Amino acid sequence: MKIALMDSGIGLLAAAAALRRLRPDADLVLSSDPESMPWGPRTPADVTRHALACARAAALHRPDALIVACNTASVHALETLRAELEPALPVVGTVPAIKPAAATGGPVAIWATPATTGSPYQRGLIGDFADGTEVAEVACPGLADAVERADQRAVAAAVADAAARTPAGIRALVLGCTHYELVAGRIRAAVAGTAHPDLALFGSADAVAAQALRRVAVSAPARVAATGGGTLRVILSGRESELPAEALHCAEGRFIAGAPVPR
Numbered sequence: 001m002k003i004a005l006m007d008s009g010i011g012l013l014a015a016a017a018a019l020r021r022l023r024p025d026a027d028l029v030l031s032s033d034p035e036s037m038p039w040g041p042r043t044p045a046d047v048t049r050h051a052l053a054c055a056r057a058a059a060l061h062r063p064d065a066l067i068v069a070c071n072t073a074s075v076h077a078l079e080t081l082r083a084e085l086e087p088a089l090p091v092v093g094t095v096p097a098i099k100p101a102a103a104t105g106g107p108v109a110i111w112a113t114p115a116t117t118g119s120p121y122q123r124g125l126i127g128d129f130a131d132g133t134e135v136a137e138v139a140c141p142g143l144a145d146a147v148e149r150a151d152q153r154a155v156a157a158a159v160a161d162a163a164a165r166t167p168a169g170i171r172a173l174v175l176g177c178t179h180y181e182l183v184a185g186r187i188r189a190a191v192a193g194t195a196h197p198d199l200a201l202f203g204s205a206d207a208v209a210a211q212a213l214r215r216v217a218v219s220a221p222a223r224v225a226a227t228g229g230g231t232l233r234v235i236l237s238g239r240e241s242e243l244p245a246e247a248l249h250c251a252e253g254r255f256i257a258g259a260p261v262p263r
Contacts, residue, residue: 001023001025001026001027001064001216002026002027002028002029002061002062002063002064003019003026003027003028003029003063003064003065003066003067003212003216004028004029004030004031004058004059004061004063004065004066004067005019005028005029005030005031005058005066005067005069006030006031006032006051006054006055006058006066006067006068006069006070006073007032007054007068007069007070007073007178008032008033008034008036008037008038008039008050008070008072008073008144008148009032009033009034009037009144009148009179010032010034010147010148010179010182010244010246010247010250010253011069011070011144011147011148011177011178011179011181011182012030012032012067012069012070012178013030013182013247013250013252013253013256014069014178014181014182014203014204014205014252015067015069015094015178015204015205015208015209016028016030016069016252016256017205017251017252017255017256018205018206018208018209018210019209019212019213020230020255020256022209022210022213023213023230024229024230025229025230026230027230027231027232027233028230028231028232028233028256029058029061029063029233029235030232030233030234030235030243031054031055031057031058031235032054032235032236032237033050033053033054033236033237033238034148034236034237034244035236035237036050036237037144037145037148038113038142038144038145038148039070039072039073039113039115039144040072040113040114040115040116040141040144040145040177041113041114041115041141042115044075044076044077044115047072047073047076047077047115048073048076048077048080050073051068051070051073051076051077051080051081052077052080052081052084053238054235055068055081055084055085055091057235057238058235059085059089061233063089064090064216065089065090065091065092065212065215065216066081066085066089066090066091066092067092067094067208067209067212068081068091068092068093068094069094069178069205069208070094070177070178071094071096071112071113071116071176071177071178071204072113072115072116072177073094074093074094074095074121075115075116075119075121075122076115078091078093090212090215090216092208092211092212092215094178094204094208095125095204095207096110096112096116096122096125096174096175096176096204097174097175097202097203097204097207098110098122098125098126098129098130098135098174099125099128099129099130100202101130101172101173101174101200101202102129102130102133102135102172104171104172104200105133105171106130106133106134106135106170106171106172107133107134107135107136107167107169107170107171107172108130108133108134108135108136108170108171108172108173108174109135109136109137109138109166109167109170109172109173109174109191110122110126110135110136110137110138110173110174110176111138111140111143111162111166111173111174111175111176111177111180111187112137112138112139112140112174112176112177113139113140113141113143113144113176113177114139114140114141116176116177117137117138117139117176118137118139122137122176136166136167136170138162138165138166139162140158140159140161140162140177140180141158141161142154142157142158143155143158143159143162143177143179143180143183144177144179144180146158147179147180147182147183147250148179148246149246150245150246150249150250155183155186156186159183159186159187159190160190162187162190163187163190163191163194166191166194166195168194168195169194169195169196170191170195170196170199171195171196171198171199171200172199172200172201172202173187173188173191173195173199173200173201173202174202175187175201175202175203175204178203178204178205180203181203181204181205181252182250182252182253183250184201184203187201188201232256232257243256243257
């Protein structure tokens with residue numbers, strides 16, 4: 001079994017790590033375009049163009065499914081990607097975890113890129129799954145780019161800025177960009193002082209990984225040995241490469257690479 005993931009950059013690591021935990025035997029193809037980062041401020045047409053390039057590069061390796069491990073690309077390019085690639089290649093989008101977050105009763109905050117925040121797509125999800133729940137949309141300019149560059153000072157500044165604009169008392173925080181899942185602990189710490197004591201963070205990686213496995217009609221075994229033998233192929237801006245050094249600054253990247261913690 002081979003599953004491809006695409007994203008603007010290393011945000012796909014969260015879903016890739018979830019897949020590796022569920023199916024260590026699966027071959028993974030990671031296709032991203034760090035040269036075009038960030039996608040958040042780009043126009044929908046531009047996001048679609050870059051997403052198509054990543055998807056096409058991944059499709060050349062004949063995966064059984066493709067995960068669009070990027071909220072911004074899912075918002076703006078998912079229909080175009082499916083129109084080109086399906087039914088031959090199932091395409092699984094990333095949906096912000098608004099529905100389970102709203103089930104907490106709220107209030108809910110959704111952290112997302114500027115392109116996703118306030119979009120008709122996200123507003124539609126709020127209307128469908130969080131009607132009657134207090135929801136605050138919080139744009140996080142610069143955060144995905146800072147995570148991509150492993151710029152710890154920039155990450156801290158972007159997280160602090162978004163936390164300062166997050167209403168007090170929230171019970172649930174939706175990580176509406178896959179990059180944010182890589183710094184979930186820092187986000188939780190930043191809002192802990194004003195959030196509800198039972199604050200829950202909701203990402204999409206686990207659900208997306210499970211959905212991809214369902215799409216290829218493969219059920220993840222309850223117990224699989226950690227040494228599953230699955231291979232890893234990395235494509236950066238259309239060229240075969242290695243995982244970027246920045247990926248090893250997060251636990252998910254080290255897990256995927258089998259690498260030690262950087263010193």
